[in-house]
Amino acid sequence: MQRKAFIPFAVLFLTLLPAARLAAQSAAAATLVKAGKLLDPRTGNVMSPAALLIEDGKIKEVGSPSQLQAHIPASAKTIDLGGATLLPGLIDAHTHLLLDVVVPPTAESARRYNGDFAPDLMLAVVESPSKRVLLGAQMAREDLDSGFTTVRNLGHAGIDGDTALRDAIDAGRVSGPRILASGRKITSLGNYLQSLNPALAEAILRQEFFEVANLEEGRRAVDENLFYNVDVIKVALDDDGVGISTPIMSAMVEEAHRAHKKVAAHAAGKGAIQIAIDAGVDSIEHGNEVTDEQLKTMRDKGIFLDITPTFWSGFFSAITEPSIVRLPVSRADQVASDERRHARVANFIQRILKSGVKFAAGSDMCWFYPGKTRGQASATMFSHLHEAGMPALDIIRAVTVNAAQMLGWQDRVGAVEPGKLADLIAVSGDPIADIGELEHVRFVMKDGHLVKNDFATP
Ligand SMILES: [Zn+2]
Numbered sequence: 001m002q003r004k005a006f007i008p009f010a011v012l013f014l015t016l017l018p019a020a021r022l023a024a025q026s027a028a029a030a031t032l033v034k035a036g037k038l039l040d041p042r043t044g045n046v047m048s049p050a051a052l053l054i055e056d057g058k059i060k061e062v063g064s065p066s067q068l069q070a071h072i073p074a075s076a077k078t079i080d081l082g083g084a085t086l087l088p089g090l091i092d093a094h095t096h097l098l099l100d101v102v103v104p105p106t107a108e109s110a111r112r113y114n115g116d117f118a119p120d121l122m123l124a125v126v127e128s129p130s131k132r133v134l135l136g137a138q139m140a141r142e143d144l145d146s147g148f149t150t151v152r153n154l155g156h157a158g159i160d161g162d163t164a165l166r167d168a169i170d171a172g173r174v175s176g177p178r179i180l181a182s183g184r185k186i187t188s189l190g191n192y193l194q195s196l197n198p199a200l201a202e203a204i205l206r207q208e209f210f211e212v213a214n215l216e217e218g219r220r221a222v223d224e225n226l227f228y229n230v231d232v233i234k235v236a237l238d239d240d241g242v243g244i245s246t247p248i249m250s251a252m253v254e255e256a257h258r259a260h261k262k263v264a265a266h267a268a269g270k271g272a273i274q275i276a277i278d279a280g281v282d283s284i285e286h287g288n289e290v291t292d293e294q295l296k297t298m299r300d301k302g303i304f305l306d307i308t309p310t311f312w313s314g315f316f317s318a319i320t321e322p323s324i325v326r327l328p329v330s331r332a333d334q335v336a337s338d339e340r341r342h343a344r345v346a347n348f349i350q351r352i353l354k355s356g357v358k359f360a361a362g363s364d365m366c367w368f369y370p371g372k373t374r375g376q377a378s379a380t381m382f383s384h385l386h387e388a389g390m391p392a393l394d395i396i397r398a399v400t401v402n403a404a405q406m407l408g409w410q411d412r413v414g415a416v417e418p419g420k421l422a423d424l425i426a427v428s429g430d431p432i433a434d435i436g437e438l439e440h441v442r443f444v445m446k447d448g449h450l451v452k453n454d455f456a457t458p
Pocket residue numbers: 094096154364
């Protein structure tokens with residue numbers, strides 16, 4: 001038979017395959033996953049009971065257990081999750097895996113404050129690139145363990161830290177989510193490094209950013225990132241809308257789109273948001289001061305708003321109080337500012353929902369959170385969004401179907417459907433009734449490979 005004749009070649013070929021390829025081959029065996037419920041974030045429908053047939057790392061069939069059990073291959077392995085609820089793997093659309101900022105005590109911050117560039121961030125980015133990429137490997141593993149099977153890493157990764165981490169994960173060298181990497185963040189002159197010691201500023205800058213002042217530099221920054229094989233371009237626009245102008249931004253968007261890469265723009269202020277909209281970016285990160293008019297234009301142009309609820313719900317107090325000394329006055333200021341923020345973000349969420357703009361969510365997590373892993377810290381965003389008034393189903397959509405579309409990966413991830421990659425999570429309870437369930441993901445599968453299963457009986 002033809003198959004037999006090929007065996008020597010197949011054996012030879014297999015010996016040449018790297019470890020990751022071999023691992024992928026072992027996933028080729030069919031797996032049946034059964035659970036009490038399967039939530040479809042797109043429709044909000046729940047299938048109960050539910051089963052999935054997984055083959056070659058992809059979802060082959062979705063249906064009731066009795067339907068699927070009738071015709072699955074005899075060799076198929078079964079994973080029974082009991083009464084658990086299955087969902088698509090979560091997507092964190094705004095991460096900083098190579099950054100773990102420790103907030104210093106108030107006095108230390110005050111002494112080292114250097115204008116726009118906060119001392120805690122500066123201390124984090126001057127670490128050696130090797131140290132940071134190993135830190136990134138830890139953060140990636142912790143993210144995956146909390147159910148984030150895909151992340152988009154938007155800057156602060158050294159020159160090529162996030163593309164290297166992505167490749168290492170894809171090759172099976174380290175465990176982590178599938179990463180869309182952006183390489184170096186493109187900024188305007190002086191945006192981040194105001195009044196930093198000039199003798200050090202250049203070296204820090206080159207490791208972390210591209211500073212651009214004109215069209216040529218803008219295009220070159222995009223091209224240089226493309227040389228490192230980035231998946232997406234990240235540009236930080238100044239919050240006051242000065243710095244990178246609309247023509248410079250447009251040139252960068254054009255350059256990125258020519259290479260079929262999307263552009264994510266950090267834009268918090270109204271002016272910055274307008275530049276991002278006029279230049280035709282694909283997503284606006286943060287968008288704090290977006291107006292109703294701008295939301296409408298974004299909706300019409302199909303520009304995504306990527307909501308980053310990091311500092312909502314008293315987050316700063318939560319990460320600082322257990323570990324650092326803060327002046328009483330600074331603590332009181334923090335409480336007052338948390339209250340003001342709550343009213344602001346509740347209004348922000350209502351306007352977003354009403355506008356019909358497409359939205360996703362990202363943790364923007366880059367902070368050392370005492371007692372929590374990076375994944376657990378990032379998962380606090382779900383309750384932050386809920387406390388600001390976003391319904392649970394919208395939150396789940398923001399980190400599954402919507403995020404997949406924003407990334408341009410809607411054919412691969414974000415839904416539990418035949419043909420999609422087998423990225424799955426499961427929780428014990430009902431995440432629609434209690435969004436906090438997503439902070440306790442108990443089963444994770446990526447590409448059909450089991451990452452963890454707390455439901456398994458030993
Ligand atoms: Zn960020």
